[in-house]
Amino acid sequence: MSLFKTAAVFAKKSDALKGPLESLVKLVKASGARLMVDEVAARILADPVNYPARGIDEIGAGADVAIVIGGDGTTLGVGRRLARFSTPLIGINAGRLGFITDVVLEEMDRVIPIMLEGHFVRDERPMIEGSVLHEGKKVFSSNAVNDIGITHGKIGGMVEFTVYVDGQLMSSQRADGIICATTTGSTAYALAAGGPILHPSLQGLVLVPVAPHTLSNRPIVLPLSSQIDLELTEVRDGQAYFDMQEFMPMAEGDLLHIHVGRDRFTLLHPPGYNHFDLLRRKLKWNTMPTSAKSARFPVGQR
Numbered sequence: 001m002s003l004f005k006t007a008a009v010f011a012k013k014s015d016a017l018k019g020p021l022e023s024l025v026k027l028v029k030a031s032g033a034r035l036m037v038d039e040v041a042a043r044i045l046a047d048p049v050n051y052p053a054r055g056i057d058e059i060g061a062g063a064d065v066a067i068v069i070g071g072d073g074t075t076l077g078v079g080r081r082l083a084r085f086s087t088p089l090i091g092i093n094a095g096r097l098g099f100i101t102d103v104v105l106e107e108m109d110r111v112i113p114i115m116l117e118g119h120f121v122r123d124e125r126p127m128i129e130g131s132v133l134h135e136g137k138k139v140f141s142s143n144a145v146n147d148i149g150i151t152h153g154k155i156g157g158m159v160e161f162t163v164y165v166d167g168q169l170m171s172s173q174r175a176d177g178i179i180c181a182t183t184t185g186s187t188a189y190a191l192a193a194g195g196p197i198l199h200p201s202l203q204g205l206v207l208v209p210v211a212p213h214t215l216s217n218r219p220i221v222l223p224l225s226s227q228i229d230l231e232l233t234e235v236r237d238g239q240a241y242f243d244m245q246e247f248m249p250m251a252e253g254d255l256l257h258i259h260v261g262r263d264r265f266t267l268l269h270p271p272g273y274n275h276f277d278l279l280r281r282k283l284k285w286n287t288m289p290t291s292a293k294s295a296r297f298p299v300g301q302r
Contacts, residue, residue, distance in 0.1 A: 002031035003118035008054070008063035008087075010078045011041040012070025017094055018044050020105060024069055024092070025051065027109065031116040036063055038078075060085030065268070067112070069105075071095020072188075076145045076243050083127055083143060083263035090115060090268045097282055099187050102269055111270050121269040125184045125200060126224060129261040132240050132248045140240070140248040145265045146185030148258050150230055150250065151177035151210070153237035158213060160234035166227050170220075175212040180205060180228055180258045184265065187282075189244070195219040200275060205260070230256040 007028045011021050021044055028035050037045065042053035059066070060082050068075045069092040079089055091101030092108055103111050114120075130148040131141040152159055159177060163170040181190035186198040186206055195208035196219060203224040209217045222228070232238055232254050240248045240256045250256065280286040 002028075002033035002116040004033050004064040004116060006034040006036060006063045006065075007031075007116065008036040008038065008059045008066045009041050010038045010066060010068045010070070010074070011044055012074040012094060013040055014070075014094075015044060017069060018046075020069060020092075020094065020108065021045060024067065024108065024112065027112045028067070028116070031113060033064075033116060056081050060087060063087055065090060065116075068092065068101065069094050069108075070101070072098060072100050073245070075101050077245055079145050079265045080127075080143055080243065080245070083261075083265060086264065086266065088122070088266040088268050090120075099278070099282055100184065100267060102273065102278065115268060115270060119271045121271065121273040123200065123267045123269055123273075125265040125267070126182055126203075126260050127263050127265050128180065128182055128205070128258055130180075130240065130242060130256055130258045132250060133255040133257065134251065135253070142242040142246050143261055143263065144185070144243040145182065146188045146243050147179050147181040147190060148240070148242050148256070149177055149179040149210075150232065150238060150240055150256055152235070153239050153249070155237035157236050159232060159238045162231045162233055163207065164229040164231070165222060167229075171217065172233070173209055173212055173214070173217050174234075175209045175217065177210040178230060179208040179210060180230075181208065187279075190219075193219075196221065197279070224260055226259070228258040230258070232256070 036054045036059050037051045039053040042051050045051045066087050067090045068078050075091045092103045093101035094105050127143050129143045131138050158174045160174045162172045179190045183198040183200045190208045193208045193210045195206050205222050208219040232250050238250045
């Protein structure tokens with residue numbers, strides 16, 4: 001029997017997922033849990049009688065767990081929308097890399113029933129909130145699981161900004177942008193930009209400049225309690241972004257304020273989940289040199 005009374009199913013916008021989605025809803029129903037499906041999943045299933053579409057507010061108020069079939073981006077979007085309801089998520093990877101969607105699609109039939117019975121590893125992550133201020137007035141705010149930052153717009157070119165941490169001046173920089181990432185986001189855009197990987201248990205944030213003009217501008221890890229202000233001082237075309245899913249244009253003099261919010265992003269991993277195993281699989285850290293290359297350097301000379 002399912003540990004959860006009600007389970008909601010979300011899906012990536014792809015008709016190619018109809019088969020896996022149909023299998024997933026059968027698994028949920030077989031567990032004894034009441035089923036809810038979001039608008040996208042309902043459209044793919046195309047059976048409004050048995051699978052009526054449910055809005056995010058209805059799902060948030062009624063579901064004990066959300067199962068997302070898609071990629072990391074789909075799971076991030078669902079997590080952001082359900083954060084205020086404290087709904088835990090199970091991610092099934094039907095995308096590419098899959099850092100937070102760690103149930104393999106081919107093993108869904110075996111793993112999902114076990115997890116619905118209550119066999120899983122619970123993993124709560126902090127989320128960040130950001131607000132854009134224009135002439136001192138808040139004009140936009142949103143949240144993020146991975147990262148919030150500033151980037152150039154369609155015109156391109158560098159942006160110039162000043163960084164304040166807890167009201168203290170940290171630096172002035174010119175770069176393609178800057179990323180403020182959570183531990184979850186440290187393996188996403190921030191990693192691609194040269195930032196460090198933060199273990200999920202760490203209470204920290206990382207600031208990573210994107211292609212900085214001055215090579216001495218390096219990533220820095222800050223306490224989770226930090227209040228971060230990014231003031232845009234010169235720009236041709238700039239914008240704030242939130243998990244690269246929401247964007248807000250910014251002008252010179254605008255401020256992007258970032259802090260950790262009260263909501264949490266809660267993932268449920270399969271039994272036996274290990275973060276280092278995840279890094280080995282996703283980043284290919286378990287790839288060893290070929291025997292031909294190893295032979296060039298005898299043991300003791302490597």
